Amino acid sequence: MGRVIAAGVALGLCVVLLGSPPATADSGGGTDGGRLELAVTLDDRPITNATVTVDPAKQIELTVTATNSGGTAVKVRSVRVSGVALALTFFAYDTTAPFEVPAHSRVTRTFVLDMADLSGQAIGLLPSTVELLDAQRGTLGEAETVADIRGSFWSVYGAFGLAMLVLTVLAWLTALLALARHRLPANRWRRGLRFLPAGFGTGLVAVVTLSVLRLVAPEPAIEIPVVLGAAVIAFLLGYLTPHPAPAPADDDETVRFPDGTKEFNR
Numbered sequence: 001m002g003r004v005i006a007a008g009v010a011l012g013l014c015v016v017l018l019g020s021p022p023a024t025a026d027s028g029g030g031t032d033g034g035r036l037e038l039a040v041t042l043d044d045r046p047i048t049n050a051t052v053t054v055d056p057a058k059q060i061e062l063t064v065t066a067t068n069s070g071g072t073a074v075k076v077r078s079v080r081v082s083g084v085a086l087a088l089t090f091f092a093y094d095t096t097a098p099f100e101v102p103a104h105s106r107v108t109r110t111f112v113l114d115m116a117d118l119s120g121q122a123i124g125l126l127p128s129t130v131e132l133l134d135a136q137r138g139t140l141g142e143a144e145t146v147a148d149i150r151g152s153f154w155s156v157y158g159a160f161g162l163a164m165l166v167l168t169v170l171a172w173l174t175a176l177l178a179l180a181r182h183r184l185p186a187n188r189w190r191r192g193l194r195f196l197p198a199g200f201g202t203g204l205v206a207v208v209t210l211s212v213l214r215l216v217a218p219e220p221a222i223e224i225p226v227v228l229g230a231a232v233i234a235f236l237l238g239y240l241t242p243h244p245a246p247a248p249a250d251d252d253e254t255v256r257f258p259d260g261t262k263e264f265n266r
Contacts, residue, residue, distance in 0.1 A: 035070065035074075035140065035141060036066040036067060036068055036074055036076075036101060036132060036140045036141030037066070037067040037069065037141060038064060038065065038066055038067075038130065038132065038141045038142060038143040039064075039065040039067075039143070040062065040063065040064050040065075040130045040143040040145075041062075041063045042054075042060055042061070042062055042063075042145075043060060043061050044061070044063070047130070047143060047145035048143060048144075048145065049145075050145060050146075051125065051145070051146045051147075051148055051217075052145055052146070052147055052148065053147075053148045053150065054115065054118065054147045054148065054149050054150065055150045056115050056116050056117070056118040056119040056149075056150065056151055057116070057119070057150075059112055059113065059114050059115075060112070060113050060115065061110060061111075061112055061113075062079070062081070062110070062111045062112075062113055062130065063108065063109070063110045063111075064079060064108070064109050064110075064111070064130065064132065065106060065107070065108045066101045066106065066107050066108075066109075066132060066140075066141060067101075067105075067106045068101040068102065068103060068104065068105055068106070068107075069104065070103060070104075071103050071104070072103055073100050073101065073102045073103055074100070074101045074134075074140055075098070075099075075100050075134060075135070076097075076098065076099050076100070076101065076132045076133070076134065076140060077096065077098050077133055077134055077135045078094050078095060078096045078097060078098075078132075078133045079094070079095050079097060079109075079111055079130065079131065079132055079133070080092060080093065080094045080095075080129075080130070080131045080133055081093045081113065081115075081128065081129075081130055081131075082128065082129050082131070083122055083126035083127065083128040083129075083147055083149070084126070084127055084128075084129070085126050085127065085157065085207075085208075085211060085218040085223075086204065086207065086208075086218055086223060088160075090121055090122045090126060090156055090157045091115075091118055091121040091122050091126075091149075093113060093115060093118075094133075095111050095113060097109065097111060118149060118151055119150075119151045119152050119155065120151070120152060120154075120155050120156065121151065121155050121156050121157065122149045122151050122155050122156065122157040123149055123150075123151040123152060123153055123155050123157055123158050123212055124148070124149060124151075124157070124211040124212040124213065124214055125146055125147070125148055125149075125211050125214050125215075125216070125217040125218070126146070126147050126149055126157070126211065126217065126218070127144065127145075127146055127147075127217055127218065127219050128144070128145050128146065128147040129142050129143070129144050129145075130142065130143045130144075130145075146217045146219075148214060153212070157208070157211075157212075158212060160208065161205065161208035161209065161212060164201055164204045164205050164208065165205050167201055168198060168201030168202055168204070168205050171197045171198035171201050172198045172202075175194055175195050175198055175238065178194065179241055182244040183244065184238075184241060184244050185244075186243065186244060188239050188240075189239070191238045191239060191241050192235040192236065192237075192238040192239035193235070193238070194238050195234040195235060195237055195238030195241075196231055196234060196235050196238070198234050199230045199231035199232070199233060199234020199235060199237075200227060200230065200231045200234075202230040202234065203226050203227030203228070203229065203230030203231060204227060206226055206230065207222070207223045207226050207227065210222075
């Protein structure tokens with residue numbers, strides 16, 4: 001059971017550390033070699049360096065102003081709005097609306113987005129990105145913000161946090177029960193590794209909880225120190241646990257009397 005729990009927490013950690021945004025978003029620029037500077041407003045409010053509220057029950061008006069400082073025209077095929085946490089993309093909306101930004105020019109386009117499905121995908125604070133994509137799905141320009149998603153607690157993001165909470169509690173119970181029964185390994189490093197999955201899980205749960213409670217957005221500068229810090233603390237707790245009680249000696253001798261009673265001698 002303990003190995004299954006540890007594997008579940010480790011899988012969540014691997015997804016976080018090794019996960020990446022979809023490969024279609026090529027951050028190196030479009031195939032035309034152009035790169036656009038974006039100024040984005042959501043319902044007439046600038047999104048840069050701000051937290052914008054997104055209510056899935058309402059349509060949102062997204063205005064994108066693209067500036068082309070290059071010497072060639074850039075063709076835009078679609079706009080994407082996406083939200084990422086713990087290296088996982090929890091929502092992504094693409095709207096096809098082709099237009100061209102001439103060289104040394106600025107073009108403004110307004111999109112009306114229906115994000116009703118977002119209620120079942122995310123909740124709380126999520127780092128979000130607005131991107132302009134070319135025909136090959138490469139990124140021509142982007143603007144980043146933090147979205148306050150007014151979604152359901154039972155959304156994909158909420159369910160992910162709940163699943164990690166259950167696995168983390170089970171990981172702690174398994175490790176502490178082994179400690180109480182003196183079944184931890186005699187080697188200190190192995191005892192520390194026994195507590196490590198519980199620490200990783202605690203860090204992941206803390207990051208998701210702070211996000212859902214709208215306290216701190218799960219940005220890399222926050223989530224990585226929290227997850228790794230919790231893992232280090234848990235490892236040290238396991239490392240410093242008391243040495244398990246020694247097992248009975250194998251050379252004990254047993255004397256059996258005629259009446260069936262026994263006496264154990266060293």
